[in-house]
Amino acid sequence: VLCADADAGRKISQSKGCIGCHGVNGISAPGTSYPNLAGQKAPYLEKALKAYRDKTRQAPLMNGMAAGLSEGDIADLAAFYSSLKPCP
Amino acid sequence: VLCADADAGRKISQSKGCIGCHGVNGISAPGTSYPNLAGQKAPYLEKALKAYRDKTRQAPLMNGMAAGLSEGDIADLAAFYSSLKPCP
Numbered sequence: 001v002l003c004a005d006a007d008a009g010r011k012i013s014q015s016k017g018c019i020g021c022h023g024v025n026g027i028s029a030p031g032t033s034y035p036n037l038a039g040q041k042a043p044y045l046e047k048a049l050k051a052y053r054d055k056t057r058q059a060p061l062m063n064g065m066a067a068g069l070s071e072g073d074i075a076d077l078a079a080f081y082s083s084l085k086p087c088p
Numbered sequence: 089v090l091c092a093d094a095d096a097g098r099k100i101s102q103s104k105g106c107i108g109c110h111g112v113n114g115i116s117a118p119g120t121s122y123p124n125l126a127g128q129k130a131p132y133l134e135k136a137l138k139a140y141r142d143k144t145r146q147a148p149l150m151n152g153m154a155a156g157l158s159e160g161d162i163a164d165l166a167a168f169y170s171s172l173k174p175c176p
Contacts, residue, residue, distance in 0.1 A: 028132075032129060033129060033131035034132065035132040036127060036174070039124060040123055041123055043119070056146060057146070086126075086175060
């Protein structure tokens, strides 16, 4: 099992610009259709990110964002977002 | 805009069996890859349910579950799950 690093995940969320749609703390802006990620299940986040990366899940914006992610990046992002408190 | 009814959504979540994977209160069981839905953005939930229904998003289990949903069912389910508190 990869040793996922939530702090590294936080840095990726900033450098990759995830925070633009998903919010700095994983709660997206009201009224948008960008999903909240804070407190989401890590295995689900990994599954979704891999699907976007491999284009088995179609979404232009996310296919682009996930394109360059390594297995380690995905594990770190999943660890980061799942570690956040979902309470707005 | 459809008048979404969260209570009707709760009944659908029970009759359709959503609660089996997503939990009675929209928090899935620990360690599973079924996403938490409580407090998720309603527009995202609608988008995802329509994608599963129309099979533009591939997931055998969810394609089956969403197959029979009407626009109204989807609006009600989205209203229901987005109304739930995400704090476990």
